[in-house]
Amino acid sequence: MLMAIRGHARMLMGCLALLIGFGCRGPAIRPGPAPAVGQGLARLGFTIQAGAFAQPENAERLSETLQSKGLNAVYYASAPEGAPRRLFRVRFGDFPTRESARARAEALRAEGVIQEFYIVAPEEPPLARPSPENEAGIRANLVDTASNYLGVPYLWGGSNGAGFDCSGLTMAVYRLNGLQMPRTSREQFARGTPVPLNEAHKGDLVFFTTNHAGTVSHVGIYLGGDTFIHAPKHGRKISREKLTGYYREHLVGVRTYL
Numbered sequence: 001m002l003m004a005i006r007g008h009a010r011m012l013m014g015c016l017a018l019l020i021g022f023g024c025r026g027p028a029i030r031p032g033p034a035p036a037v038g039q040g041l042a043r044l045g046f047t048i049q050a051g052a053f054a055q056p057e058n059a060e061r062l063s064e065t066l067q068s069k070g071l072n073a074v075y076y077a078s079a080p081e082g083a084p085r086r087l088f089r090v091r092f093g094d095f096p097t098r099e100s101a102r103a104r105a106e107a108l109r110a111e112g113v114i115q116e117f118y119i120v121a122p123e124e125p126p127l128a129r130p131s132p133e134n135e136a137g138i139r140a141n142l143v144d145t146a147s148n149y150l151g152v153p154y155l156w157g158g159s160n161g162a163g164f165d166c167s168g169l170t171m172a173v174y175r176l177n178g179l180q181m182p183r184t185s186r187e188q189f190a191r192g193t194p195v196p197l198n199e200a201h202k203g204d205l206v207f208f209t210t211n212h213a214g215t216v217s218h219v220g221i222y223l224g225g226d227t228f229i230h231a232p233k234h235g236r237k238i239s240r241e242k243l244t245g246y247y248r249e250h251l252v253g254v255r256t257y258l
Helices: 002-021 056-068 098-111 135-147 166-176 185-191
Strands: 046-053 073-077 088-095 117-120 193-195 205-208 218-224 227-230 239-242 251-256
Touching: 046 056, 046 098, 056 073, 056 088, 073 166, 088 098, 098 117, 135 166, 135 218, 166 185, 166 218, 166 227, 185 205, 185 218, 185 251
Parallel strands: none
Antiparallel strands: 046 088, 046 117, 073 088, 193 251, 205 218, 205 251, 218 227, 227 239
16 A cells, blocks of 8 residues: 555656646747637546655656656655645656556566556546546545646756746646646647636636747736636646736736636
8 A cells, every 4th residue: 555655646746747848938939819718638547656746746757757668657746735644746648558567567567667556547537536526526525636736846857858937837737637737738728618707617728928029928827816826837746826017917818728
């Protein structure tokens, strides 16, 4: 049981690191006309979870190693900030069957890349939470997953593609809930269904322009009540903000995926 838990932790951490690594902005996208209907997000297949680290930097390193092998990896926190046993875990891959996931995990273990691991089924809920029975349950899980990242440092690994930025956070949160969110804020903005801010729900994404070009360059996860969670910038931790002042003035739009 302990080995399975440790494996689960490693996997989640890998997910987070991967999301972070691809950058917040991506190619510039101007806040022009958006599609009337979102394209939706594909569901993930079986994934592998490995690692259980006390420090996020260690999870980032494992995620970077997995990424170098062509595996989509993200890492996450197993509990909220301040919890006595908060671990950072890595989750990676997207496999059609449990057998194919296990075969890849065994090969990685033989190489010494991972040790214990855990195979996560598509229907398995994130972070040991109850399986959502409806859209409201999925949204609640998205918010809980995002909240566990509060206090995690903004990590940036430079040219090697590792690190954790704004669109990395949003991709990780959705991926940990079984949904294939694109990597950059540009792609995320284009993929979602536009909704007015007064109709936004928990788990939707809010997009901002933080550059002089007026293009989408930042994204956060809406919590309701005019608040959101985001990875602000290098040197700061993932935090909760009010959607007022600067952020309201620079809001480009809201997108939903459910």
